Amino acid sequence: MPNRHRHWRFQIAAxxxxxxxxxxxxxxxxxQPDEVLDDPALEQRARDxxxxxxxxxxxxxxxxxxxxxxxxxxxxxxxxxxxxxxSDEEILDYVVARYGEFVLLTPVLAPHTLLLWLATPILxxxxxxxxxxxxxxxxxxxxPKPLTAxxxxxxxxxxxxx
Numbered sequence: 001m002p003n004r005h006r007h008w009r010f011q012i013a014a015x016x017x018x019x020x021x022x023x024x025x026x027x028x029x030x031x032q033p034d035e036v037l038d039d040p041a042l043e044q045r046a047r048d049x050x051x052x053x054x055x056x057x058x059x060x061x062x063x064x065x066x067x068x069x070x071x072x073x074x075x076x077x078x079x080x081x082x083x084x085x086x087s088d089e090e091i092l093d094y095v096v097a098r099y100g101e102f103v104l105l106t107p108v109l110a111p112h113t114l115l116l117w118l119a120t121p122i123l124x125x126x127x128x129x130x131x132x133x134x135x136x137x138x139x140x141x142x143x144p145k146p147l148t149a150x151x152x153x154x155x156x157x158x159x160x161x162x
Contacts, residue, residue, distance in 0.1 A: 035072070035075055035076060037082070037083070042079075045088065046075070046078050046079050047064055048088070049082075049091055049092065050062060050064035051105075052104065052105055053074060053078070053092075053104065053105065054102065054103050055068055056070055056099060056103060057069075057071065062105060063078075074095065074103075077095070078091055078095070081094060092104070101113075
């Protein structure tokens with residue numbers, strides 16, 4: 001019986017290791033071998049830039065993770081710009097000029113995007129204020145008020161009648 005338990009534990013551990021390995025390899029499937037640059041340093045730069053660009057078809061993936069044809073075109077464009085000697089900032093500026101700020105996975109911090117950056121903290125603070133107010137109201141309702149003198153007389157009168 002103990003050997004059977006060890007066998008199951010080994011299978012579960014092997015399955016978990018396989019799942020973790022597959023999750024690590026998943027995003028690498030999008031970049032095709034013909035896209036990869038020969039220089040590992042330049043390829044890493046391309047991957048870093050691609051990881052910050054949104055796939056305009058998938059929208060919730062970077063172009064590095066997407067198999068969409070437009071994502072492939074953008075990956076190739078990034079690599080061409082790198083080969084041309086452009087800096088990371090110049091490449092991002094070029095892509096943003098061509099496709100708009102929506103192509104960036106992380107929006108820029110600018111006056112026109114301030115609401116995007118501040119909406120979550122503002123809504124969180126408003127939510128906390130509402131929760132505190134409701135909690136205070138609930139505890140205030142739960143505590144009974146002391147009887148007034150008139151209410152005490154009326155209660156005593158009612159008690160005497162029974």
